[in-house]
Amino acid sequence: MGDSLRVGLTENEAYEASNGFSPATAYQLQLGKELRRKKHIARNEWDFAVDGGDIGSITLRGDKIPNNAIIQNAWFEVLTTLTSATDAATGALSVESANDLFSALAISAGANAFDAGLHQGVPDYAAVADWVKTTADRFPAFAIAVEAVTAGKLALYTEYVLADE
Numbered sequence: 001m002g003d004s005l006r007v008g009l010t011e012n013e014a015y016e017a018s019n020g021f022s023p024a025t026a027y028q029l030q031l032g033k034e035l036r037r038k039k040h041i042a043r044n045e046w047d048f049a050v051d052g053g054d055i056g057s058i059t060l061r062g063d064k065i066p067n068n069a070i071i072q073n074a075w076f077e078v079l080t081t082l083t084s085a086t087d088a089a090t091g092a093l094s095v096e097s098a099n100d101l102f103s104a105l106a107i108s109a110g111a112n113a114f115d116a117g118l119h120q121g122v123p124d125y126a127a128v129a130d131w132v133k134t135t136a137d138r139f140p141a142f143a144i145a146v147e148a149v150t151a152g153k154l155a156l157y158t159e160y161v162l163a164d165e
């Protein structure tokens with residue numbers, strides 16, 4: 001559009017007339033692209049005192065992981081060591097399918113991932129094949145099997161980027 005046709009338009013109106021959208025929309029589009037390129041970290045928590053420890057799948061409280069998130073890394077911190085009647089309970093963490101964040105393991109296992117401290121999940125930077133892509137907005141879950149958990153608390157961290165749709 002020539003300058004003669006822009007007479008009387010504000011700078012924003014002239015921009016919109018030339019580009020088909022406003023500067024604010026242009027900023028939002030650019031911001032959306034930038035957010036998709038950035039790493040995000042979701043934090044979710046399970047606490048026996050709040051969520052219980054019955055056998056089954058317990059949805060973790062905290063951040064929802066969005067659709068098309070590519071989870072590249074997952075780790076968790078056991079804040080209170082997990083226990084069960086005979087320490088035979090198993091725990092696993094997932095978001096998209098069973099065991100995709102942490103494979104089922106007895107809480108009594110030798111290198112116990114359910115003792116207090118930091119523990120690496122399945123997706124890590126070592127193997128792209130282990131990365132997880134979500135197909136819907138989801139909250140991670142903690143699956144308990146064999147016997148109920150009687151105490152414990154953990155925080156799960158999932159690091160992801162958003163894929164183009």
